[in-house]
Amino acid sequence: MVAAVSEPRLELPYEFRVDDYEQTLHDVRHLIAPELGRWPDTALVPGAGR
Template identity: 75%
Template sequence: MSGLRLELPYEFHRDDYEQILHDVRHLIAPELGWKPGAGAE
Protein backbone atom coordinates (compact mmCIF):
# COMPACT_ATOMS: atom_id res chain seq x y z
CA MET A 1 0.00 0.00 0.00
CA SER A 2 1.33 3.42 -0.89
CA GLY A 3 0.22 6.83 0.27
CA LEU A 4 0.27 10.47 -0.60
CA ARG A 5 1.27 13.02 1.99
CA LEU A 6 0.45 16.70 1.67
CA GLU A 7 2.22 19.25 3.80
CA LEU A 8 0.69 22.70 3.71
CA PRO A 9 1.82 25.84 5.51
CA TYR A 10 -0.19 27.06 8.47
CA GLU A 11 -0.52 30.56 7.01
CA PHE A 12 -3.12 29.63 4.38
CA HIS A 13 -6.72 30.73 4.72
CA ARG A 14 -9.43 28.07 5.00
CA ASP A 15 -10.59 28.69 1.42
CA ASP A 16 -7.07 28.00 0.18
CA TYR A 17 -6.90 24.67 2.05
CA GLU A 18 -10.30 23.64 0.72
CA GLN A 19 -9.30 24.47 -2.87
CA ILE A 20 -6.03 22.55 -2.59
CA LEU A 21 -7.73 19.47 -1.09
CA HIS A 22 -10.45 19.60 -3.73
CA ASP A 23 -7.87 19.80 -6.53
CA VAL A 24 -5.85 16.93 -5.07
CA ARG A 25 -8.92 14.72 -4.74
CA HIS A 26 -10.47 15.53 -8.12
CA LEU A 27 -7.46 16.28 -10.35
CA ILE A 28 -4.20 14.90 -8.99
CA ALA A 29 -5.14 11.69 -7.14
CA PRO A 30 -7.08 10.17 -10.07
CA GLU A 31 -4.06 10.77 -12.32
CA LEU A 32 -2.01 8.75 -9.83
CA GLY A 33 -4.48 5.86 -10.03
CA TRP A 34 -6.61 6.62 -6.95
CA LYS A 35 -10.33 5.87 -7.11
CA PRO A 36 -12.86 6.82 -4.44
CA GLY A 37 -14.25 4.01 -2.33
CA ALA A 38 -17.89 3.20 -1.72
CA GLY A 39 -19.81 6.09 -0.21
CA ALA A 40 -17.38 8.75 -1.43
CA GLU A 41 -18.89 11.95 -2.81
Protein backbone atom coordinates in the same frame (compact mmCIF):
# COMPACT_ATOMS: atom_id res chain seq x y z
CA MET B 1 8.89 8.36 -6.05
CA VAL B 2 5.10 8.11 -6.08
CA ALA B 3 4.92 4.47 -7.18
CA ALA B 4 6.98 3.37 -4.17
CA VAL B 5 4.56 4.65 -1.52
CA SER B 6 1.21 3.20 -0.50
CA GLU B 7 -0.16 6.40 1.04
CA PRO B 8 0.87 9.75 -0.42
CA ARG B 9 1.28 12.58 2.07
CA LEU B 10 0.25 16.18 1.49
CA GLU B 11 1.67 18.91 3.69
CA LEU B 12 0.15 22.38 3.63
CA PRO B 13 1.41 25.57 5.27
CA TYR B 14 -0.29 26.86 8.41
CA GLU B 15 -0.59 30.30 6.83
CA PHE B 16 -3.27 29.25 4.33
CA ARG B 17 -6.75 30.71 4.64
CA VAL B 18 -9.64 28.23 4.92
CA ASP B 19 -10.63 28.71 1.28
CA ASP B 20 -7.03 28.00 0.22
CA TYR B 21 -7.10 24.68 2.12
CA GLU B 22 -10.46 23.77 0.62
CA GLN B 23 -9.32 24.56 -2.93
CA THR B 24 -6.03 22.68 -2.54
CA LEU B 25 -7.69 19.58 -1.05
CA HIS B 26 -10.39 19.64 -3.74
CA ASP B 27 -7.78 19.87 -6.51
CA VAL B 28 -5.70 17.05 -5.03
CA ARG B 29 -8.74 14.81 -4.63
CA HIS B 30 -10.33 15.48 -8.00
CA LEU B 31 -7.42 16.37 -10.30
CA ILE B 32 -4.14 14.99 -8.97
CA ALA B 33 -5.15 11.75 -7.21
CA PRO B 34 -6.94 10.31 -10.26
CA GLU B 35 -3.86 11.01 -12.38
CA LEU B 36 -1.82 8.96 -9.89
CA GLY B 37 -4.26 6.07 -10.16
CA ARG B 38 -6.07 6.93 -6.94
CA TRP B 39 -9.76 7.73 -6.93
CA PRO B 40 -11.89 9.46 -4.29
CA ASP B 41 -13.69 7.13 -1.91
CA THR B 42 -17.29 7.25 -3.14
CA ALA B 43 -18.42 5.68 0.14
CA LEU B 44 -17.82 9.06 1.76
CA VAL B 45 -20.07 10.88 -0.73
CA PRO B 46 -23.78 10.74 0.16
CA GLY B 47 -25.75 9.12 -2.68
CA ALA B 48 -22.64 8.12 -4.64
CA GLY B 49 -22.43 4.64 -6.09
CA ARG B 50 -26.21 4.14 -6.20
